[in-house]
Amino acid sequence: MNRLDGKVALVSGAARGIGAASAKLMAEAGAAVVVGDVLADKAKQTVKEIEAAGGKAAFISLDVTGERDWQAAVKLAEQRFGKLDILVNNAGLFLGRDFEEVTLDEWHKLVAVNLTGVWLGTKVCTAALKAAGTQSKHGSAIVNLASVAGLVGSQLDPLYSMTKGGVTLFTKSTALAYGRKGYKIRVNSIHPGVIQTDMGAQTFVARATQTGSNDTDAAKTVALRGHPIGRLGVPEDIAAGICFLASDDAGFMTGSALVVDGGLTAQ
Numbered sequence: 001m002n003r004l005d006g007k008v009a010l011v012s013g014a015a016r017g018i019g020a021a022s023a024k025l026m027a028e029a030g031a032a033v034v035v036g037d038v039l040a041d042k043a044k045q046t047v048k049e050i051e052a053a054g055g056k057a058a059f060i061s062l063d064v065t066g067e068r069d070w071q072a073a074v075k076l077a078e079q080r081f082g083k084l085d086i087l088v089n090n091a092g093l094f095l096g097r098d099f100e101e102v103t104l105d106e107w108h109k110l111v112a113v114n115l116t117g118v119w120l121g122t123k124v125c126t127a128a129l130k131a132a133g134t135q136s137k138h139g140s141a142i143v144n145l146a147s148v149a150g151l152v153g154s155q156l157d158p159l160y161s162m163t164k165g166g167v168t169l170f171t172k173s174t175a176l177a178y179g180r181k182g183y184k185i186r187v188n189s190i191h192p193g194v195i196q197t198d199m200g201a202q203t204f205v206a207r208a209t210q211t212g213s214n215d216t217d218a219a220k221t222v223a224l225r226g227h228p229i230g231r232l233g234v235p236e237d238i239a240a241g242i243c244f245l246a247s248d249d250a251g252f253m254t255g256s257a258l259v260v261d262g263g264l265t266a267q
């Protein structure tokens, strides 16, 4: 199940956190993975770990806000591994601040990564995904990292929520556009609850700060209580959902939103 044998994937923001876990799980499931990030040393470490486990991977220096970087990433996938079947638009930023305090420069940076990055990745990878899709029963796949904050409002970061809401609907609109054009590319979004990564830790700091405290452990406990399943998420929880959406097991899914949040938004 959820096998990716013979597939080639490109994962943005794969140096750490959810992106790194996804790159590793996809390689374990049989895909060759292009690991893209601005954090070169950490991303190269992801590649080393994949190769040490017997998988195939390659590093590319990828700033998702730059069109040329995306073009180089697609070229590497095609030259090294022969094609591109899967794009995971994972790179993202979280500010964790009230919108009254955020500067225009900070906003532009957030939008550049969380929105421009997703659109550019989709735009630049479309031709390669379209070509690979014709050779596969259920086509190629894009998985976009949205968030629970792309489904309901966020108390901690309304601007992050605005960008993730954009990713949620861009996913659906892209699925419609590909369908209309006859491209065999499925596009789905995934919506994590609080996941224990660097960004997850940032949310505890934001929660503490916004309640006038430095107690991030207490903030983490509040976050935990919001998850009816009784624990916070780990990157592997989301990687499993990403592998599923990228695999032929999700062959009848496009334009949909997979919520992996331990019940956070069920209440």
Ligand SMILES: NC(=O)c1ccc[n+]([C@@H]2O[C@H](COP(=O)([O-])OP(=O)(O)OC[C@H]3O[C@@H](n4cnc5c(N)ncnc54)[C@H](O)[C@@H]3O)[C@@H](O)[C@H]2O)c1
Residues within 6 Å of the ligand: 012, 013, 014, 015, 016, 017, 018, 019, 036, 037, 038, 039, 062, 063, 064, 065, 089, 090, 091, 092, 093, 094, 113, 145, 146, 147, 148, 191, 192, 193, 194, 195, 196, 197, 198, 199, 200, 203
């Ligand atoms: N952790 C959570 O609780 C959570 C919850 C919901 C959604 N998400 C989403 O999941 C995705 C991954 O989050 P994470 O928790 O692993 O975050 P993280 O901060 O641990 O990792 C994000 C990665 O993205 C990379 N990145 C940042 N800017 C980049 C750029 N311009 N170009 C290329 N790479 C860049 C970083 O270097 C880092 O490796 C994000 O889109 C995030 O919004 C996370």
